[in-house]
Amino acid sequence: MENNDVIELLKKDKFILYNGIELLEIGEGEATGRMNITENHLNGLGTVQGGAIFTLADYICAAAANSRGKAAVTLDGQMDYIKAVSKGTLYAHATEVFLRRTIASYHVEVRNEEGALIATLQSKVFRKDV
Amino acid sequence: MENNDVIELLKKDKFILYNGIELLEIGEGEATGRMNITENHLNGLGTVQGGAIFTLADYICAAAANSRGKAAVTLDGQMDYIKAVSKGTLYAHATEVFLRRTIASYHVEVRNEEGALIATLQSKVFRKDV
Amino acid sequence: MENNDVIELLKKDKFILYNGIELLEIGEGEATGRMNITENHLNGLGTVQGGAIFTLADYICAAAANSRGKAAVTLDGQMDYIKAVSKGTLYAHATEVFLRRTIASYHVEVRNEEGALIATLQSKVFRKDV
Amino acid sequence: MENNDVIELLKKDKFILYNGIELLEIGEGEATGRMNITENHLNGLGTVQGGAIFTLADYICAAAANSRGKAAVTLDGQMDYIKAVSKGTLYAHATEVFLRRTIASYHVEVRNEEGALIATLQSKVFRKDV
Numbered sequence: 001m002e003n004n005d006v007i008e009l010l011k012k013d014k015f016i017l018y019n020g021i022e023l024l025e026i027g028e029g030e031a032t033g034r035m036n037i038t039e040n041h042l043n044g045l046g047t048v049q050g051g052a053i054f055t056l057a058d059y060i061c062a063a064a065a066n067s068r069g070k071a072a073v074t075l076d077g078q079m080d081y082i083k084a085v086s087k088g089t090l091y092a093h094a095t096e097v098f099l100r101r102t103i104a105s106y107h108v109e110v111r112n113e114e115g116a117l118i119a120t121l122q123s124k125v126f127r128k129d130v
Numbered sequence: 131m132e133n134n135d136v137i138e139l140l141k142k143d144k145f146i147l148y149n150g151i152e153l154l155e156i157g158e159g160e161a162t163g164r165m166n167i168t169e170n171h172l173n174g175l176g177t178v179q180g181g182a183i184f185t186l187a188d189y190i191c192a193a194a195a196n197s198r199g200k201a202a203v204t205l206d207g208q209m210d211y212i213k214a215v216s217k218g219t220l221y222a223h224a225t226e227v228f229l230r231r232t233i234a235s236y237h238v239e240v241r242n243e244e245g246a247l248i249a250t251l252q253s254k255v256f257r258k259d260v
Numbered sequence: 261m262e263n264n265d266v267i268e269l270l271k272k273d274k275f276i277l278y279n280g281i282e283l284l285e286i287g288e289g290e291a292t293g294r295m296n297i298t299e300n301h302l303n304g305l306g307t308v309q310g311g312a313i314f315t316l317a318d319y320i321c322a323a324a325a326n327s328r329g330k331a332a333v334t335l336d337g338q339m340d341y342i343k344a345v346s347k348g349t350l351y352a353h354a355t356e357v358f359l360r361r362t363i364a365s366y367h368v369e370v371r372n373e374e375g376a377l378i379a380t381l382q383s384k385v386f387r388k389d390v
Numbered sequence: 391m392e393n394n395d396v397i398e399l400l401k402k403d404k405f406i407l408y409n410g411i412e413l414l415e416i417g418e419g420e421a422t423g424r425m426n427i428t429e430n431h432l433n434g435l436g437t438v439q440g441g442a443i444f445t446l447a448d449y450i451c452a453a454a455a456n457s458r459g460k461a462a463v464t465l466d467g468q469m470d471y472i473k474a475v476s477k478g479t480l481y482a483h484a485t486e487v488f489l490r491r492t493i494a495s496y497h498v499e500v501r502n503e504e505g506a507l508i509a510t511l512q513s514k515v516f517r518k519d520v
Contacts, residue, residue, distance in 0.1 A: 008174075015179035018170040019149075040148040044138075049145035050204050051188050055181025062180075074180050075363065076384070077209045078338065078468050078512060080495055082488050098472050098507055103335070103386075105470055105510070107497075117488050120495070122468060122512050124336070126363075205493065206514070208338050208382060208468065210365055212358050228342050228377050233465065233516075235340055235380070237367075247358050250365070252338060252382050254466070256493075268434075275439035278430040279409075300408040304398075309405035310452075310464050311445025318440050334440050338468045 006066040013059065021056050023063055029096035029106075031063035036089050047084040054079050056092045057108040057121035064094035064106050065125040072104065072125035080120045088113045102127050136196040143189065151186050153193055159226035159236075161193035166219050177214040184209050186222045187238040187251035194224035194236050195255040202234065202255035210250045218243045232257050266326040273319065281316050283323055289356035289366075291323035296349050307344040314339050316352050317368040317381035324354035324366050325385040332364065332385035340380045348373045362387050396456040403449065411446050413453055419486035419496075421453035426479050437474040444469050446482045447498040447511035454484035454496050455515040462494065462515035470510045478503045492517050 010016075010023055019041070025032040035041070035056045043049040058077055065072035090110055097105040108121040140146075140153055149170070155162040165171070165186045173179040188207055195202035220240055227235040238251040270276075270283055279301070285292045295301070295316045303309040318337055325332035350370055357365040368381040400406075400413055409430070415422045425431070425446045433439040448467055455462035480500055487495040498511040 010174060012174035013179060014170055014172045015182050016173075019181075040144055042144045043146075044140060044142035049143060049185070049189075050192075050207070051149075051181065051185025052145050054184045054188070054207070054209075055179070058181050058184070074211055076211065076336070077180070077184070077207075079184075079207045079209070080487075080512075080514065081204055081206065082490065082495075097470075097510055100472065105472075120487055122470075124470065206466070210357075210382075210384065212360065212365075227340075227380055230342065235342075250357055252340075254340065270434060272434035273439060274430055274432050275442050276433075279441075300404055302404050303406075304400060304402035309403060309445070310448050310467070311409075311441065312405050314444045314448070314467070314469075315439070315441025318444070322440075334471055336468065336470045337440070337444070338466065339444075340466045341464055 010063055015055070016059050019052065019055060021059055026063050026067050028067055029064055029099065031060045031067065031094050033060040033063065033092045034089055037087050042086065047086045048090070050081060053090065053110055053119050054121070056090060057110050057119065058123065060092040060094045061106045061108050061121060061123045064096065065104055068099065068104065070127040071130045072127050075124045075126050077121055077123040082120070083116060083118050085112050085118050090118060140193055145185070146189050149182065149185060151189055156193050156197050158197055159194055159229065161190045161197065161224045163190040163193070163222045164219055167217050172216065177216045178220070180211060183220065183240055183249050184251070186220060187240050187249065188253065190222040190224045191236045191238050191251060191253045194226065195234055198229065198234065200257040200259055202257050205254045205256050207251055207253040212250070213246060213248050215242050215248050220248060270323055275315070276319050279312065279315060281319055286323050286327050288327055289324055289359065290354055291320045291327065292351065292353045293320040293323065294349055294351050297347050302346065307346045308350070310341060313350065313370055313379050314381070316350060317370050317379065318383065320352040320354045321366045321368050321381060321383045324356065325364055328359065328364065330387040331390045332387050335384045335386050337381055337383040342380070343376060343378050345372050345378050350378060400453055405445070406449050409442065409445060411449055416453050416457050418457055419454055419489065420484055421450045421457065422481065422483045423450040423453070424479055424481050427477050432476065437476045438480070440471060443480065443500055443509050444511070446480060447500050447509065448513065450482040450484045451496045451498050451511060451513045454486065455494055458489065458494065460517040461520045462517050465514045465516050467511055467513040472510070473506060473508050475502050475508050480508060
């Protein structure tokens, strides 16, 4: 898959659009994205819901994984929550841990505007020829 | 915390309401919930987005964890994706793996209407006195 | 692979033999094993070393995974440590969470002689035709 | 705890000594170690057993975690296996992902002599005052 096709597919993701998440950049095995926190992202305590943070991280991971010329399907994701956050913008950056023929792994860091680490995601994908 | 207070708090979760997820039942260390799949839950391939499935599983896990008389904050979540799904209703059921003074762990199974396993979540929480 | 061939292979595992771990039973997608705690399993605090507990759990997981007629190679393992232990016998029991064509997942519980939960392992394997 | 006390404790680990694992260096939130592969580390296929690789990674993680002036008890470990190896020396290097008051997380990379990535470990510890 060409990166343009990947970006095309990623931009058609309705769950992502509906929840206000944006892809900012995509490179070889890496990607960056953003989520401006709104009322709709908050849990009952008024902090950003874990599922919203996961969705941002997982989407940016998928972008990085699909930059490698094969269709990548997420196999798993190990999320660690570090710090609660209630406003501003969250940024996610995904880098590649390893790239094998059928399996690849990515590490994603989610940070706030001050650069504080909010959460990390370690995720493996299954790679299929397209 | 009384279960009524927990349910009150869980029902105020805006991200959950916005994404059409419902808590059906909450017991001692377990909980059940549901998500009726709509267009807004789909990714670019037309299947339910991983973040939507995670959000359902994580929320039901939080319900189970908060049934135990202490405030439970999610520490991590290990999601395994098993089967893609594109329509119908998803059900999540959380059970307790272990309950210690400050840490507890939950196993969540997400199934479709036919009972097929769609994803599993293994998640640990940090328990604080309230 | 026939179960007899699997057992043959599992019994040739030198690291397992060297560390005093035994396979007790192997069924369809499940297995049970044991480790009698000796001085050599202890860490600097005098409790069983995390690596020893992991090795027991991972080996019993491999036994369960290889009972399914394909060669199963471990892809990952998520270990949760619950309770420290310093003497007696540890038992591990592995059950199948899901079985797909190329990926399967197992849940392993490690318990002491009184049945208390010591650790859990959630592990995925890659399945290859033999 | 002073680093000298930590090193003292780590060096008393019998499981580590018995399995030929060495701590090479310990810094602030990081550590390095080594395992010279012998017959006793091999599984039935003649490659290094997953439990042996985990034990190396987990021990070096514990060294890094205990360099921070509090007693660190391992909470969990997520191991990803990347490449099989059957001889030579394995090196593990642990770095800190985050350090909170009661929880910290470490990323460990296990490499062979040529620097090829063999496995990664993502592990969280619980930190107690001593």
